[in-house]
Amino acid sequence: xxxxxxxxxxxxxxxxxxxxxxxxxxxxxxxxxxxxxxxxxxxxxxxxxxxxxxxxxxxxxxxxxxxxxxxxxxxxxxxxxxxxxxxxxxxxxxxxxxxxxxxxxxxxxxxxxxxxxxxxxxxxxxxxxxxxxxxxxxxxxxxxxxxxxxxxxxxxxxxxxxxxxxxxxxxxxxxxxxxxxxxxxxxxxxxxxxxxxxxxxxxxxxxxxxxxxxxxxxxxxxxxxxxxxxxxxxxxxxxxxxxxxxxxxxxxxxxxxxxxxxxxxx
Amino acid sequence: xxxxxxxxxxxxxxxxxxxxxxxxxxxxxxxxxxxxxxxxxxxxxxxxxxxxxxxxxxxxxxxxxxxxxxxxxxxxxxxxxxxxxxxxxxxxxxxxxxxxxxxxxxxxxxxxxxxxxxxxxxxxxxxxxxxxxxxxxxxxxxxxxxxxxxxxxxxxxxxxxxxxxxxxxxxxxxxxxxxxxxxxxxxxxxxxxxxxxxxxxxxxxxxxxxxxxxxxxxxxxxxxxxxxxxxxxxxxxxxxxxxxxxxxxxxxxxxxxxxxxxxxxxxxxxx
Numbered sequence: 055x056x057x058x059x060x061x062x063x064x065x066x067x068x069x070x071x072x073x074x075x076x077x078x079x080x081x082x083x084x085x086x087x088x089x090x091x092x093x094x095x096x097x098x099x100x101x102x103x104x105x106x107x108x109x110x111x112x113x114x115x116x117x118x119x120x121x122x123x124x125x126x127x128x129x130x131x132x133x134x135x136x137x138x139x140x141x142x143x144x145x146x147x148x149x150x151x152x153x154x155x156x157x158x159x160x161x162x163x164x165x166x167x168x169x170x171x172x173x174x175x176x177x178x179x180x181x182x183x184x185x186x187x188x189x190x191x192x193x194x195x196x197x198x199x200x201x202x203x204x205x206x207x208x209x210x211x212x213x214x215x216x217x218x219x220x221x222x223x224x225x226x227x228x229x230x231x232x233x234x235x236x237x238x239x240x241x242x243x244x245x246x247x248x249x250x251x252x253x254x255x256x257x258x259x260x261x262x263x264x265x266x267x268x269x270x271x272x273x274x275x276x277x278x279x280x281x282x283x284x285x286x287x288x289x290x291x292x293x294x295x296x297x298x299x300x301x302x303x304x305x306x307x308x309x310x311x312x313x314x315x316x317x318x319x320x
Numbered sequence: 321x322x323x324x325x326x327x328x329x330x331x332x333x334x335x336x337x338x339x340x341x342x343x344x345x346x347x348x349x350x351x352x353x354x355x356x357x358x359x360x361x362x363x364x365x366x367x368x369x370x371x372x373x374x375x376x377x378x379x380x381x382x383x384x385x386x387x388x389x390x391x392x393x394x395x396x397x398x399x400x401x402x403x404x405x406x407x408x409x410x411x412x413x414x415x416x417x418x419x420x421x422x423x424x425x426x427x428x429x430x431x432x433x434x435x436x437x438x439x440x441x442x443x444x445x446x447x448x449x450x451x452x453x454x455x456x457x458x459x460x461x462x463x464x465x466x467x468x469x470x471x472x473x474x475x476x477x478x479x480x481x482x483x484x485x486x487x488x489x490x491x492x493x494x495x496x497x498x499x500x501x502x503x504x505x506x507x508x509x510x511x512x513x514x515x516x517x518x519x520x521x522x523x524x525x526x527x528x529x530x531x532x533x534x535x536x537x538x539x540x541x542x543x544x545x546x547x548x549x550x551x552x553x554x555x556x557x558x559x560x561x562x563x564x565x566x567x568x569x570x571x572x573x574x575x576x577x578x579x580x581x582x583x584x585x586x587x588x589x590x591x
Binding site: 081083084087088090091092094095098099101102105106108109110112113114176227229230232233234236237239240243244246247248250251252253254256259264 | 348349351352353355356359360362363366367369370371374375380498499500502503504506507509510511513514519520524525526529
């Protein structure tokens with residue numbers, strides 16, 4: 055029963071994603087500009103670190119190859135959430151405008167449906183960039199590539215869950231769109247820099263309030279040096295934050311007030 | 321039809337005031353922005369303290385660690401005040417067709433958005449800078465800032481915002497010709513990130529690259545002002561000001577040209 059439900063959701067997700075991509079590809083030039091634009095965008099970002107590491111060879115043992123791995127992990131996990139679950143980034147706006155009504159009337163899980171309902175096609179550019187930059191992140195072996203895929207997927211679940219938690223605050227605060235975006239920017243802020251510089255209270259923030267440690271630091275560390283204990287820690291963390299996200303969203307849904315909005319979805 | 325520049329100060333003052341009030345209404349958003357500023361400064365403090373310690377130098381490119389943090393705080397504080405950006409606004413107006421309604425109103429479209437933009441950013445800028453200064457004093461320590469440095473920095477900041485507006489306005493207007501302007505937006509943002517001193521101050525660049533970066537419009541947006549406030553020299557101020565004014569004139573001409581060209585694409589139907 056459970057497995058057949060999961061299979062149904064996977065199948066439906068695949069169909070929705072396919073439709074989203076095909077819709078975006080209808081405007082072929084725009085599609086290409088967006089994907090290539092994002093690759094150029096990410097390349098510019100990594101160029102800052104080329105300059106940085108030209109001036110300062112390494113920071114507490116962190117080299118350009120580590121930054122390349124960091125960007126490989128974070129651009130892919132970010133790209134996957136944005137490309138396939140863009141709706142989760144717009145939850146606060148959807149809630150504030152009373153637009154959840156549409157999803158409430160349908161038989162599938164509301165959080166799943168609202169998240170998958172939107173795609174940011176440019177994010178495919180992030181994912182492509184992440185795969186390319188992985189090859190600049192030191193010695194590439196089949197084993198490393200396997201670990202890379204595994205940890206990227208786990209960190210994607212964490213990123214998605216964190217987004218749902220922050221965006222769901224709109225159930226109680228009303229206008230929380232900008233605030234949720236800023237919290238997300240703070241998270242991204244942590245994932246841009248050499249991870250070996252963080253210490254003290256800031257490290258605690260990364261481990262608790264803003265889980266950058268689990269999205270960026272730990273995956274890079276584990277791809278470099280596999281550790282079964284830390285892998286279990288990461289898995290437990292991912293499962294916990296996912297459950298918390300679902301609980302918070304479900305609790306919020308109970309206090310959701312319809313906007314009585316009549317609109318047409320095309 | 322395409323009135324681009326019509327000067328009537330009281331009218332635009334009111335536009336700026338309305339947008340000022342809008343920006344201060346949502347306190348949660350202002351607080352969230354401020355928290356982001358604090359976290360950024362915290363990150364920079366740890367990053368550059370470790371970086372300077374590893375390099376074994378107290379002064380790099382004429383800057384101490386504290387000066388680097390203060391420069392970054394000002395640069396990012398100035399830049400983040402511009403969100404939500406003009407690009408998205410103009411892009412939406414072009415795509416939705418709302419631009420057509422503005423064209424026959426008794427104001428210049430460009431100046432209307434320019435003053436709206438300034439009105440919106442002032443309270444956010446104020447919050448960013450007050451919180452930024454407090455956080456930087458606590459995290460990185462105070463530095464010596466001169467009155468003339470602040471004055472010169474404010475002049476450069478005003479033209480920096482003008483330049484940012486003109487470039488953003490142009491990028492937004494490209495919606496007349498392309499389906500999605502976000503790719504140009506990202507390139508503009510990342511140009512700022514690389515050459516605008518948002519993460520790595522240009523003073524820490526290798527000398528050759530630094531000279532090139534200082535001539536780009538990206539460094540003239542907010543970095544010039546931040547650098548002048550933190551480390552004022554008359555020579556640098558005049559250099560920044562002249563390069564900045566050059567770009568303001570170029571982009572003002574381009575923005576007006578693009579608006580007139582795009583305006584021809586607008587067809588207004590009665591009803």
